[in-house]
Amino acid sequence: MKKTALLIALLMALVITFTACNRDGDNDNATNNGADDTPTRAGIHEPRDLGGRTFTVGAFWESVIPFAAHNWDEPDPATAGNYFVDRMIFENAQRVREEFNFVLDEVILDFDSMMPTLTASVMAGDAFADIMMVSGGWVLPAVIGDLIIPLGDINLPGSDLHGERRYTRVMANALGEDWTFMDSRPDTSGFTVGINLDIINAIGAPNPIELYNASQWTWDAMLSIMRTATADTTGDGLLDRFGISGVPGELAFYLIGANDGQMVTEDFQYALDHPNTVQALEFLETIFDENLWYHDVTQVVDVGNWGFNFFAFRSGNAAFWPATTWQLSDGYIPFEFAVVPWPLGPANTSGSTWMGGWDGGFGFPHASDWDAADILMVVEEFFSWSAGDISLMEDYAFGWPRTIFLTEEDIIRQASTAHTMASDMGMNVPMYDWIFGTFVHHFVNNTMTVQQVVEAYRLPQQELLDNFFR
Helix, strand or coil: CHHHHHHHHHHHHHHHHHHHHHHCCCCCCCCHHHCCCCCCCCCCCCCCCCCCEEEEEEECCCCCCCCCCCCCCCCCCCCCCCHHHHHHHHHHHHHHHHHHCEEEEEEECCHHHHHHHHHHHHHCCCCCCCEEEECHHHHHHHHHCCCECCHHHCCCCCCCCCCCCCCEEEEEEECCEEEEEEECCCCCCCCEEEEEHHHHHHHCCCCHHHHHHCCCCEHHHHHHHHHHHCECCCCCCCCCEEEECCCHHHHHHHHHHHCCCCCECCCCCECCCCHHHHHHHHHHHHHHHCCCECCCCCCCCCCCCHHHHHCHHHHCCEEEEEECHHHHHCCCCCCCEEEECCCECCCCCCCCCEECCCCCEEECECCCCCCHHHHHHHHHHHHHHHCCCHHHHHHHHHHCHHHCCCCHHHHHHHHHHHHCEECCHHHCCCCHHHHHHHHHHHHHHCCCCHHHHHHHCHHHHHHHHHHHHC
16 A cells, blocks of 8 residues: 555656646657757657558557547647647647658548458458457457467567657557557556445545545455445435445456456466455455445346446445546446445555556558568657657646546546556456356345355366467
8 A cells, every 4th residue: 555655646746747848848848948959859660661552550440549640630729639749749640641751541430340340351362451450358368360460470670669668658468469559658547446435425535535645545444434325315115325326247356357367378278266365355245245336126137237336326325436547437427426445355465456458559460561660760750749748748637537537636546556556367368357247147136155256157167268278
């Protein structure tokens, strides 16, 4: 917990320091105020004429390469959200196209068509795109199917991805290789604990933010608040306020990650019997055994209704829920809220606060007639628009979250989860993590205990792993 708190403090210090520096003077200099180790202009690689050739980007939404300003109109100071940053990105994108002389085109498919199209085109020897957005769940199938190139095989002297990673970061590493990458702006897409502060204040519970800042935000503290929050507030004999809401099976991800648990061993063996994992599942079982999870008590409990359960927090009837930025942006929230990282479990020694799968990133299909190094070169040029100025990268990344979260501290705490996510192969093997919904179904109906579900599903889960990695 102390490590995570220190990380937050350092991130906040960076934001304050670099933002202050960037706002000093007349703000017409984008070079981090002349710091010796910062480029005086955007750019990493010496310009090289690529002959006006077109490379294609495969994606399931438009303008997918960040900072390429693809299909952008010239920024207008009257309408731009951040004209200074938008102008830098736009001008850098123009520079890259002119200095390297290429054309960027996009092949936009629907989500479900991406992997079949990749597979068919690579097998035919003619990739449908030269670079593509690879959703996190596609990475392992693409790797096992030999559909994408290991990033380490790309020979690009002076590459940021293979060097400092000032502007880039690896998104997926598996079987000893890096496979996908993305730009390095601060990321607020991780999962925290959303806090309904109206409920916290109404029940007189300790504020989880204060507990977190004091290194007292623990599983016991969270459980105590959930128990206090769960109540019949109308006197009709039915519970109408609860400790936590959310998708039941997904709660397991965050608790296992926060307790340094395992799902799959390094040699692809079933690991849900790991002591730390069992301890996390026992906490999950307590939540459902004590009826602390929000549901309509007049209806049959539906643990599989993702759409309802994911957004159930909006009813205002749960003290906590798993929170992420895009979820909070989808409409008005009728109560005061905040976010805090998931509390560390009693077995935690790593500082991880949750567990997640790989996010989407760019990968290079086999069977393209482009040298992947040339495409990586120009993508790195797009990514380098800020010329190393951290404050500008944060301004861009935090612009949208600032329209959602109520305080800057919430944004910093949300962003910290990008550095505290535990990774496990079980989150990336297709369908392996679906088992937790089944576990919760047993907990809700009191048909099996943790030890029983762990053993009951050992063989089918191991068979799933064996079939995938065969």
